Amino acid sequence: MPRTTPSSPSRVHGRRRLYQVLAAFVVLAALAGYLAVQYLSGSRDLLSGCEVRSPGGTEGGGAEGGEERTYALGVDQAANAATIAAVGAAHGMPERAVAIALATAIQESRLRNIDYGDRDSLGLFQQRPSQGWGTSRQIKDPVYAAGKFYEHLAKISGYEELPLTEAAQRVQRSGFPEAYAQHEPDAILLASALTGRIPAALNCAAPVTATAAAPGDPDRLRAELVRDFGKGVLPADGAAETAGAAGPAATRTVVVPAHAATADDGAAADATTDARRGWELAHWAVARAGGLSVDRVDWAGQVWTAGTGWRTEQTEGAETDTGEVRMRLAQ
Template sequence: MRLLPALTSLFLAAAVAGCTEDAGDLLRPSPTGCYFGSGDDRTHLSAEQAANAATIAAVGQRDGMDERAVAVAFTTAMQESELINVDYGHDDSLGLFQQRPSMGWGTEEELMDPVYSSFKFYEKLRRTDGWQDMTLAEAAQAVQISAYPDLYVKWEDEATAIAAAFAGGAESGLMCVSGAADEVAADPAVLAEAYAYQWGIEATSVDDSTVVIGPYDAVPGWNRAAWAVARAYDHSIASVAYAGMVWTPGEDGWVAAEGEATEVSDEPSQIVVTFATPE
């Protein structure tokens, strides 16, 4: 007797027939991953993609590259790997940028390290004459020398939106609906180590439940806050606070901290990353 499927069908039919907002919410899939921008044109990445994008942006800023350079890197990685650190590709290509050991980019082990592969991408971009005057797709092609140069164009708008959050200082520019990865690094020291490796600077302080970064002015501060939010899934992060605003996992995104004014502060501020308490 298939009672449960039958009841489920009746329930869904009734919900749809009602055409109510509640019914629509009931049938709509729950949001996942991370969102950039606002409104109907928001750009979506999975938690894994967002974490890799955060790494690419951190390495670029560490090495003095600007928001546009980060957007070029995103345009490239979104076409080459969809921002997934894959260990396969055409011929011996692998990693976020599908770089080839046989072409002198590095060893297989090095190219599977997102920090190293990002560094190598920016290194060649920096040596490319006139890249600043090229479109994002043209600059990506100048680095990659792809057999399909026209494919980079379709990623330019999304890459620009993501770069605004990770390298452009966009206030509250990243919202992630965070769960918990299968293997969660819930140790604040692990996040602090990742921050030092990717950004090239130590966290201000680390204890059993928090990592403090900064203080920083608005642009570098929001970039680093976005980096922390993008790591929430892998690190069991409960909240990220910066400039009078607080992010917690869920659909609300950034909200004014309790007791704070609604205006976002432009004063140098610390980024405080708080970890979830183990159950």
């Protein structure tokens, strides 16, 4: 019988070390492959993002004289947040209501329109078809879901004076009633930008995808404006301009009036209200830029362009003081 010589401890240790190195290499290779796939498939989280920034001393930024606040979110989250805020405007809801809605959606779905949840919960607010919120298809529509949230919130007497988490809980009836409070600072900051109270506060880096690089469609942009803000967002005669020369290579700019009538009696709004409405529209365009191929927004002497953010720009022929927000589409 041949005699077997047992492996020395050093040889066993060496083989074990080799296996560990090989395992680590496999893990790193898999991670690299995953990142490459995400890059090539246009992962929004890896390639782009949005940020709301509030200067110190504003209510959205904290206490009077406080430090600057920021809140970072993905472009898909910003687009959903912009829709929630716009639907609030369409329903005549105040900024406080928008903040409550945003805090709720941050808690329930992280501002993502998900198709799963606890039991039959769906969408931005995790609303349940079995509880009378609508059909699954309706709930997955952010405009419908936000509208239903505001409809329920408006029925709560004195909701503006309630603690945010209590107002949200009265609508949601969640098993975690205190959970909404943790998102209140971020929701207030986001609402202050999306309702136009803080100028030039929202910046987004448009996603680097084939879709984002495609020419924008003016009709689609107008349709999305009407879906989110309601028919009143465009002139009654439907004459919102599309500026620029004719032809496939033309620069196309959809011009939207910033004038907004009051929700109560339709009376003319004052200049301050118009300015705030303009920033509400401008920030909406920035938040929706990736999906709608918007590459420039002009309002009140400020210009946003994809990749560079907001800047002051007064150029010859620029219509920045005419009460119109100009949304230029990629060509």
